[in-house]
Amino acid sequence: PNRECKTPSVTTASGALVSRSSFCPGELIFEDNFDTLDLERWQHEKTLGGGGNGEFQFYLNDRQNSFVEDGIFYIRPTMLTDDEDFLRSGTLDVNGGSPYDHCTNPAWNGCVRIGTPDFLLNPVKSARVRTVNSFNFKYGKLEIRAKVPTGDWLWPALWMMPKLDQYGTWPRSGEIDLMETRGNLNYRYVNGTHLGVENLFSTLHFGPEPWYNAYETSTAHKYTAPGEGFNNDFHRYQLEWTPEYMKFSIDDEQFLLVDGNFWERGNFVDRAPGAPNPWVSGGKMAPFDAEFHIIMNLAIGAAGGYFPDEPVAVNDPPKPWKNGSPTAIKEFWEAKDEWLPTWKLDEDNGKGASLQVDYVWVWAL
Numbered sequence: 435p436n437r438e439c440k441t442p443s444v445t446t447a448s449g450a451l452v453s454r455s456s457f458c459p460g461e462l463i464f465e466d467n468f469d470t471l472d473l474e475r476w477q478h479e480k481t482l483g484g485g486g487n488g489e490f491q492f493y494l495n496d497r498q499n500s501f502v503e504d505g506i507f508y509i510r511p512t513m514l515t516d517d518e519d520f521l522r523s524g525t526l527d528v529n530g531g532s533p534y535d536h537c538t539n540p541a542w543n544g545c546v547r548i549g550t551p552d553f554l555l556n557p558v559k560s561a562r563v564r565t566v567n568s569f570n571f572k573y574g575k576l577e578i579r580a581k582v583p584t585g586d587w588l589w590p591a592l593w594m595m596p597k598l599d600q601y602g603t604w605p606r607s608g609e610i611d612l613m614e615t616r617g618n619l620n621y622r623y624v625n626g627t628h629l630g631v632e633n634l635f636s637t638l639h640f641g642p643e644p645w646y647n648a649y650e651t652s653t654a655h656k657y658t659a660p661g662e663g664f665n666n667d668f669h670r671y672q673l674e675w676t677p678e679y680m681k682f683s684i685d686d687e688q689f690l691l692v693d694g695n696f697w698e699r700g701n702f703v704d705r706a707p708g709a710p711n712p713w714v715s716g717g718k719m720a721p722f723d724a725e726f727h728i729i730m731n732l733a734i735g736a737a738g739g740y741f742p743d744e745p746v747a748v749n750d751p752p753k754p755w756k757n758g759s760p761t762a763i764k765e766f767w768e769a770k771d772e773w774l775p776t777w778k779l780d781e782d783n784g785k786g787a788s789l790q791v792d793y794v795w796v797w798a799l
Contacts, residue, residue: 444677445798447571448597448725451475457798464569464796468507471500473534476563479731480528480537482556483544488737489589490763492526492556495534500561509561509732510788511588511777521554521767554763557770562731570597570725573799576673578612578730579792582631584665585777586749587766588617589733589740590789592671594726601721605647606712608721609639612682613671615664616741617787619776620750629747631663636673636682636689640696640721642709648700654682654690668792676799677719694718728796732789737762 439458446455447463451474457463466475478495491511498512515521527546528537537545549555582590594610601607614637618630627633637653658664674681682690692699695718697711713720735741739757747753754769755762766773777787 443573443798445571445574446725447569447574449565449567449569449727451568452570459798461798462795463571463574463798464565464794466795467793468502468505468791471502471507475565475568476730477538477565477567479539479562479564480530480535481539481544482526482528482547483539483542484556484736485562485733486542486738487733487740488542488762489733490556490587490735490766491558491560491733492528493538493560493562493731494528495561496559499559500563505792507730507791508785508788509563509590509730509791510784511558511560511583511585511732511734512779512784514555514557514559520549521557522549522551524549524555526555552761552764554767557763557767558734560732560734562729562733564595564727564729566595566597566727569796570727571796572723572725573675573677575797575799576612576675576728577793577795578671579668580613580671581668581790581792582613582615582634582665583617583732583787583789584619584631584663585617585787586619586621586751586773587735587741587753588777588787589736590615590617591729591731591733592791593729595729596721597725597727600724601712601716605639605641605644605649606721607724608726609637610673610675610680610722610726611635611637611639612673617665617776618749619663621741621747622749623742623747624745628657628660629742631665632658632660634664634684638680638692638722641700642702642706642712646700646702646706646709648696648702648705651699651701652690652692656684656689665786668790675722677717677723680719680722694722696720696722728794730789730791730794735762735766
């Protein structure tokens with residue numbers, strides 16, 4: 435039964451694990467402390483597609499890559515195979531028979547790939563989990579306590595995507611990136627700004643077309659002191675999402691505040707002349723006035739530009755592929771003797787290279 439509150443919460447939620455339609459302000463409406471890995475709650479993606487960014491990993495449901503130990507959820511990268519010939523000539527078909535084994539994203543050749551000497555199969559396995567079936571919410575406070583991985587070309591993300599694409603396909607219905615970083619220890623812009631584990635950011639993506647995505651108006655970076663790195667400890671990544679604003683914080687320290695009116699914020703009248711405003715039917719926070727679900731993943735590499743090339747940025751050892759290269763996976767794999775040791779997979783069960791999550795909590799506003 436719904437509890438009586440003086441003023442009901444503006445928060446809404448839906449999904450298989452949501453039993454009520456209204457909440458009281460301040461109520462904890464989603465809680466996972468990872469005493470176990472609850473597959474009812476977290477659906478694994480299963481795809482080779484590379485997330486639309488030309489990433490190099492194969493996402494699957496495998497306890498080598500996603501597991502719980504001592505109250506911590508780990509997403510750990512592992513090698514697909516020791517057999518290099520398989521990468522160059524094998525077939526990966528991830529179409530499974532049972533509902534829980536279906537390929538979750540066929541885009542970008544996500545369900546079947548055939549290796550060739552130039553176009554290698556995805557050489558690294560990892561995991562991406564989401565609550566799209568179990569829990570979606572609109573407005574509330576989200577807190578994820580997590581520790582980011584250490585290792586070159588690792589791309590951890592804690593983020594949210596819309597349940598229903600209320601305003602159309604990406605980025606019309608928005609994307610909320612709570613936390614992204616890069617696992618590199620020695621990766622910098624030429625001006626010295628750290629691009630790896632000492633630089634972490636939150637971002638909102640929105641726009642009337644993929645090429646008119648005004649994320650740069652709604653992103654902020656947080657830097658650690660040199661040598662300290664977000665990879666050295668757990669931090670609390672926080673979002674306060676209201677009908678008036680979105681506030682991003684780390685360990686209770688605010689570093690990004692976005693206050694809505696996204697058509698004006700993106701200056702789309704000038705930037706996208708003639709493009710229709712997809713949010714005319716929405717409110718001040720549209721497209722961020724609909725329910726979103728939680729996603730946690732560890733990607734590896736990307737040919738799409740997330741890891742800037744030389745001479746703009748320099749890594750030690752040098753980045754082995756160029757953005758936009760059709761053979762980026764091959765170039766990445768051929769340099770494995772340089773990047774694989776930075777992951778230290780043989781130390782402490784590869785935990786250092788893993789995205790580690792202590793808990794995920796959501797409160798009603």
